[in-house]
Amino acid sequence: MAKYQLNINGQRKEVTVDPSTPLLWVLREDLKMTGTKYGCGVSACGTCTVHVAAVATRSCMFPVSLIGARPVVTIEAMGEDPVGRVVQDAWLEKDVVQCGYCQSGQIMSAVALLKHTPRPTDTNIEESMGGNICRYATYVRIREAIKVAAQKLK
Amino acid sequence: MSTAITNPHDQQLDRRSFLRVSVTAAGGLLVALSLDLPAAAQEGGQPPPPPKVYPPDAFVHVRPDGKIVIQVNRLEFGQGVQTALPMILADELDADWSQVVAELAPAGEVYKDPVFGIQMVGGSGSIAHSFTQYRELGAKTRAMLVTVAAKRWNVAPDTCRTEASVVRGPGGQSARYAELATDAARQPVLATVRLKNPSEFRLVGKKIRRLDSRPKCDGSLKFGLDLPGMKVAVVAHPPVFGAKVKSFDDKAARGIEGVRDVFEIPVTRGGTGVAVVADKFWTAKRERDLLKIEWNFSDVERADSSQLREKYKQLARTAGMSSVARGDAKALEGITAPNRIVAEYEFPYLPHAPMEPLNTTVRFAGDRAEAWARFTVSDVRPDGDC
Amino acid sequence: MPGLNCASCHQESNADSTGFPGGHNWHLAPLSMKWQDLNDRPFSSAALCRAVTDRSKNHNLDGPGLLKHHEEEPLVLWAWNPGRRPDGTMCTLPPLSHEEFVVVTRRWVEAGTPCPPGR
Numbered sequence: 001m002a003k004y005q006l007n008i009n010g011q012r013k014e015v016t017v018d019p020s021t022p023l024l025w026v027l028r029e030d031l032k033m034t035g036t037k038y039g040c041g042v043s044a045c046g047t048c049t050v051h052v053a054a055v056a057t058r059s060c061m062f063p064v065s066l067i068g069a070r071p072v073v074t075i076e077a078m079g080e081d082p083v084g085r086v087v088q089d090a091w092l093e094k095d096v097v098q099c100g101y102c103q104s105g106q107i108m109s110a111v112a113l114l115k116h117t118p119r120p121t122d123t124n125i126e127e128s129m130g131g132n133i134c135r136y137a138t139y140v141r142i143r144e145a146i147k148v149a150a151q152k153l154k
Numbered sequence: 155m156s157t158a159i160t161n162p163h164d165q166q167l168d169r170r171s172f173l174r175v176s177v178t179a180a181g182g183l184l185v186a187l188s189l190d191l192p193a194a195a196q197e198g199g200q201p202p203p204p205p206k207v208y209p210p211d212a213f214v215h216v217r218p219d220g221k222i223v224i225q226v227n228r229l230e231f232g233q234g235v236q237t238a239l240p241m242i243l244a245d246e247l248d249a250d251w252s253q254v255v256a257e258l259a260p261a262g263e264v265y266k267d268p269v270f271g272i273q274m275v276g277g278s279g280s281i282a283h284s285f286t287q288y289r290e291l292g293a294k295t296r297a298m299l300v301t302v303a304a305k306r307w308n309v310a311p312d313t314c315r316t317e318a319s320v321v322r323g324p325g326g327q328s329a330r331y332a333e334l335a336t337d338a339a340r341q342p343v344l345a346t347v348r349l350k351n352p353s354e355f356r357l358v359g360k361k362i363r364r365l366d367s368r369p370k371c372d373g374s375l376k377f378g379l380d381l382p383g384m385k386v387a388v389v390a391h392p393p394v395f396g397a398k399v400k401s402f403d404d405k406a407a408r409g410i411e412g413v414r415d416v417f418e419i420p421v422t423r424g425g426t427g428v429a430v431v432a433d434k435f436w437t438a439k440r441e442r443d444l445l446k447i448e449w450n451f452s453d454v455e456r457a458d459s460s461q462l463r464e465k466y467k468q469l470a471r472t473a474g475m476s477s478v479a480r481g482d483a484k485a486l487e488g489i490t491a492p493n494r495i496v497a498e499y500e501f502p503y504l505p506h507a508p509m510e511p512l513n514t515t516v517r518f519a520g521d522r523a524e525a526w527a528r529f530t531v532s533d534v535r536p537d538g539d540c
Numbered sequence: 541m542p543g544l545n546c547a548s549c550h551q552e553s554n555a556d557s558t559g560f561p562g563g564h565n566w567h568l569a570p571l572s573m574k575w576q577d578l579n580d581r582p583f584s585s586a587a588l589c590r591a592v593t594d595r596s597k598n599h600n601l602d603g604p605g606l607l608k609h610h611e612e613e614p615l616v617l618w619a620w621n622p623g624r625r626p627d628g629t630m631c632t633l634p635p636l637s638h639e640e641f642v643v644v645t646r647r648w649v650e651a652g653t654p655c656p657p658g659r
Binding site: 019020021022043049055056057058060061062063066127128130131 | 544545547548549551552553555556557558559560562
């Protein structure tokens with residue numbers, strides 16, 4: 001067990017956990033923030049996506065011992081984020097969600113994309129979003145919603 | 155909608171007959187289903203059951219604070235039923251849609267699919283089988299509220315209009331559903347009620363946003379794995395269906411802080427596995443990975459992929475059960491063509507695999523247990539099995 | 541895996557508990573530096589040697605540049621520190637030590653980075 005000081009959504013949090021614990025489980029079980037989801041545990045599906053130092057990161061494979069001082073941002077903070085809010089509204093406008101389980105990860109990936117590439121092309125979208133999988137194939141609406149959000153953020 | 159599927163030629167409906175009858179039945183609302191459902195299979199050969207009278211209060215709660223809570227007799231897994239069925243009820247009820255709260259109903263007799271006779275979701279049955287049911291529930295609830303208002307104003311009920319959770323009288327009187335609810339609950343439930351003409355629909359047929367969209371976009375909607383206060387159990391499954399644990403060494407596992415218990419459990423297809431129970435997932439998973447398990451494969455079916463593939467290929471060349479027959483395939487054989495292309499397509503096994511991992515949460519309290527899971531069939535039998 | 545930012549999963553160091561390798565500036569080499577053909581067949585030694593010494597494709601490295609690359613580049617050094625899998629087993633190492641790798645590189649560079657004949 002070791003103590004870690006983490007920067008989560010701008011707040012300082014302290015946890016005492018085994019150093020090997022992935023960030024995902026620190027968020028979900030130690031910090032009770034269940035917005036970030038567990039899908040595969042092997043970085044293959046993207047449902048666990050968060051931002052670490054503004055990079056879309058798979059929290060399921062990222063041991064807490066490697067985070068250091070880097071700021072961590074999760075889905076819970078997207079409502080207050082200027083890009084996050086617009087993306088969430090676009091998701092609603094385009095009626096994207098079905099079961100919703102992948103959508104926290106989808107939104108986190110989309111926000112990271114828009115922050116780095118404010119006018120993404122279809123290729124940008126596929127390259128950045130292609131690792132977030134959805135069994136209900138909401139991909140077409142996700143692409144449309146990203147474009148709606150990009151428009152609004154102009 | 156009636157489920158009278160009487161076919162004088164079918165004395166005993168086996169599964170094949172049920173499929174045929176349901177596809178050709180008037181209305182075409184029943185989709186061919188390959189489930190073996192005793193209740194439904196019996197219905198086909200018997201006279202239609204008497205119309206059920208559902209107690210509205212098991213389905214809709216008009217609260218004093220104005221909220222209208224509607225119970226949905228299905229599992230929501232993305233198909234939208236948690237919005238669609240409340241829409242139907244709210245439309246007939248003339249409820250203020252912004253005040254509607256949709257809840258997933260618990261296990262219960264009244265929540266059974268009216269056609270299949272068990273509580274389930276599937277077979278494209280949610281709207282097909284519960285459309286009229288939910289319309290009637292909404293209309294009956296509306297009727298009770300109007301009756302109360304009409305009595306208060308001493309007017310005939312049919313001179314009253316309703317919209318957005320308000321009853322309006324002929325002389326300009328008005329009363330909110332929330333105010334009328336308590337008295338309305340004392341009204342007798344009508345056996346039959348007039349339903350809207352489709353031209354009167356305000357919600358049904360219109361583009362309405364899902365009720366669960368926003369909480370699914372901000373991480374606040376709780377899935378099964380998100381329930382608080384759980385212990386976590388992770389299972390080491392055998393590498394082959396039906397294999398059993400011969401022995402396991404959990405020395406490494408027990409030493410770790412947070413591991414509660416490690417024991418053998420039965421798993422699917424007659425096999426056994428080892429469960430690790432811990433306070434947290436990562437603890438349970440790590441210890442599961444450290445278990446040294448010896449497996450007993452003696453009872454395992456000896457399947458061979460290449461043999462199975464050969465068998466499937468042969469089966470594919472034989473005539474199967476006809477699902478749809480259109481046109482004349484035999485006519486093709488008589489045609490001479492310079493190039494005849496014959497191809498075999500192989501598909502891998504593709505399970506329905508949503509991103510949410512299979513999970514079940516059970517809370518025990520004395521002799522009661524509360525279970526939360528993705529049950530597509532949540533029929534509870536008297537002996538407690540479900 | 542479709543295109544993803546490397547740092548989504550790979551960090552500055554190996555994450556042994558989750559089995560994910562990591563290293564400084566983790567990234568794939570560009571396609572222009574590939575060592576196999578479009579049918580996933582590795583190049584012959586001759587073709588590989590030509591590819592590695594082609595200054596229009598290898599970031600303009602001459603012989604001494606290549607030697608320094610082998611000696612010091614963090615991602616090259618990573619090959620001798622590939623990490624462990626979650627079950628504790630070590631990932632496989634190259635068939636020679638890093639020191640030996642540098643020694644043979646130096647010998648090749650001093651000989652003028654000759655390539656085998658052939659295709």
